[in-house]
Amino acid sequence: MSLAKLGLWLLRRERASGEWRVLLLALIIGVGSVSTTGFLGDRIKRAMSEQGANFLGADLLVSSPRPIETWPRHDLKTSSALEFASMVSRGDAFQLATLRAVDAAYPLRGSVRIADRPFEAGTPRPAQPPSGAVYVDQELLALLNTRVGDAVQIGEATFRIAGVVAEEPGQLGGVFGFAPRVFLRTDEVEATRVLQPGSRLTYLYQFAGEPDPLAAFSTALKPGLDSTQRLIGSREGVETLRGAFANADHYLQLTALISLLLSVAAIAIAAHRHALRHYDQAALLRCFGATTAQLRILYAAQLLTLGLLGSLLGVAVGALMQQALASLILPDAVTRLPSLGAVPVGVAVVSGLLALAGASLPALLRLIRVPPLRVLRRDLPPLPVAAWISAVFSGSALLLLIAWHAGDAKLVGIFVGALGALVAVLILLARLALVAGRGVQRISYGPLRFGLAQLLRHRFDSTLQLGAFTLALFLVALLALVRSDLVAGWRQQLPPQAPNHFLVNIAPHQQDAVAAYLSQHRLQASELYPMVRGRLVSKNGMPIADTLPPEKRDSNTLRRELNLTWTATLPANNTVLAGRWHSSPPGGNDRRASGPAKGTQAGAPLLHSDPYPREAKASAEISVESGMAERLDLAVGDTLGFQIGDQSVAARITSLRSVKWDSMQPNFFVIFAPGQLDALPASSIASVYVPPSATSVLPGFVKTFPGITVLALDKLIANIEAVFAQIIAAIQLLLGFLLAAGMAVVVATLLASLDARQQEAVLLRTLGAQRAYLAKGLWSEFIALGVLAGLLASACAEVAMALIAHRLFELPVRPHPWLWLALPAAGALLVGLSGWLTTRHITRVPPMQSIRALN
């Protein structure tokens, strides 16, 4: 029999031993968590790559906020679509949707799958519905409580629902997008009368053809596009989405990694105990003539086998869990995603082996260097392995793992730093809690006193168990709090009669009718703000990006069109921080709230063709929100150039304002003085408070003004909440691994102390302690441990939550009394159960049998 075989033979004979089981279990948990995220990430990434050109629905896509009339000469296949938001209603139910009006050629690449019923895979069909019909997302069916074949209202036109959009290019479904999709025919948009001057529209032009003509066309087209228009090749399209996904993926991977690291702790403890129990075996084998090299092969074969077995089982668990995770994030994952890939299997197995090696090599090194003389002198300790070897082994294995998973040095730095700090804090807290436990122990009696004494005696173990379990409970609790608190906090913070609906896309001719309708139904509306969309392009004659340091150039404010308004009076909830408000005397901070500013005063429009004006006329004044000014290095006196449609507008910053964003009033980054934008097509926006008793007014409003978009804040928050809940449920699934890993640490440390505990139990039982007394003592110990972990986790979660609420979201800090009950209870249950299951036989084995076993 070869040495490796001998090792495996010994391993098989010892398979029932507790250490192997814990080691294997910890490995399965760690690898399971890593492979869950690995599999899913890989499937989504491959789905993106495999879609390729299908992702855009074309080889080349041009998006523009206004129609493009002239194109360079080409002989490519073309298709055009128009995208806009509008209300879709049926009876009293109404919902904001993203409408895409398409021609018969759409999409040029890939396919749109249309199904007859929700949750079906559907068949590829042209995206253009039959005349008088629409295709809708299955989500919309539920929201409007309707079915395929029913009629819905869009603006002033009625359409029949002819099918459900099961799949369309560029969409992986689920999380992305708040407003469900509706496909309709381009030639039927007119009939809806939804589109108003100033409506937010996106024109999508698709091109497909051979690479050379495409490249020539693209080169010819580029110089003619302005900053509001985008040319997207199929590669860039995928890259953009992949980039966004990669960020999310990193964080999921790191969450999984925490479970793996906790598993590493459990593995290290189990491996240490395994080595401890096998010093005699190793010494005996050395007596029989085994050399260090032979022992190395023998134990390495055992470890490798366990590593492969645990990793493969972990991969199997991961394969199952990723499916659950996928269906949480993408409800139709089965039909949309490619099957499991091979790469994550390799990554997970290598992670498992690396974790196992890092965690158990120090123990193994001691094992193979055990002196043979130990067979005669049991007290002889194995040769010490230099501490630095252990540290280097474990440390470098872990760092390697983290670096590999994150693939981002900065993120690794932050992660390792944060985790290190958290572990340090937890160890400190655990120590303090144990000191407090000493006080409790003094005043307690009976089995509780015995149990607490055990906890305090195994101080190192207790600290480790407490730390691991606190970490697991803390992260689980934090996530639950983030989910419930932020959304609830946001809702609660709204003043009772704050506007809860936004009315968008109000055409100039509708303003009076809308005001009349609202006052007739006694609804309080905010001021009405005219709104045009424009992109900030220059500052003091320079392209805006050139004036910024590289790290600020990626600002969202520069990439999108801003809503620009004009008003003579400073809106309520706004405060001038620098400069002076439009045309008010120098030094005066005009904070008067005013009546509706319709902004229809006549004034000379300041439109001209130079996109980078050096100076604007003195009367062209704007007020800029202070946060935006800070992000873009803007100051009072700077001249900004905007691209509005095909017009360029320049204006000088005369004031910087703070804005109370959560006031639920229409708020703006940039407010022009009246008279500067009036010549541009504008629609208006207002907010309105609809009391719960008056919600029945809304369907009537939607019917009366079908072109006006009604944004219900409640629905918006509910939407955000739903998406949030999806993502958090996914992360919570991963945290299940974390809790399991925490339990593995508890079990591993308990196993490590099992011999000592058994000796104590034997002694106590010999001295007359009843079995029930010992059992109660054990329960007391583990429940105390779980309760302590729960209390520590509650404290950590409260502090973290307070920081998040206060710093990140500016929400009031509030305590969570239930947390202080739930977490200790959960801790008591989980630690109590795992502790009792690990140690229960101590109280059951007759003392005589225990004594013989110990000998």
Added chain:
Amino acid sequence: MTPAARAQFPAAIVAARALSQRVSTADGTLAILSEVELAVKAGETLAITGASGSGKSTLLGLLAGLDQPSAGEIELLGQRLNDLDEDARARLRAGRVGFVFQSFQLLPALTALENILLPLELAGRADARERAAHWLDRVGLAARAGHTPRQLSGGEQQRVAIARAFATDPEIVFADEPTGNLDADTGARIIELLFELNDSARTTLILVTHDDALASRCQRRLHLVAGRANEAARA
């Protein structure tokens, strides 16, 4: 081994010259063995006796190459142990040296048969399983082949350990207090078995014991007093 040393231990299977073992303690250096001289020929039986702490087990460990002496020379199976490192000494022992311990040292996860199999497998013997079964039968435990040490009495465990020691056909067997954990009757039966197997295999036997009855069965006896040897011929 130097020619001079070889000349000094002709035909000795194990020999020691000026063997000393000292350990450092908090109170200074402690001499466990001092200047021990010994030569055991192939086939001889030697009992090392002495009070607790007299250095018996230390001497046994040194002779078997389980430890290195502070001073002096040891020769085992024709090799000077002082020149060999830990691994070379292990290689020298493989299949050629057997051990019997006071606490039996059976692996708890293995059955009686498997415990005997272990050194045979390690020595790479092709007929390992047959040999193990044969030796289990020799010690009268063929019926208990599938039992683990927990299911065996102390005497039975020591019989398995003896079978394990002889199974590889060693040239020398070291036994450390082989009856130390057994009652008198069982101990006597174990002694019988040990010597019977030793005689038939013509193995050299070096054992450490407190037990006069056991020591008296050996041809030679080395008595240790505070680490110094005093060899008495067999009474």
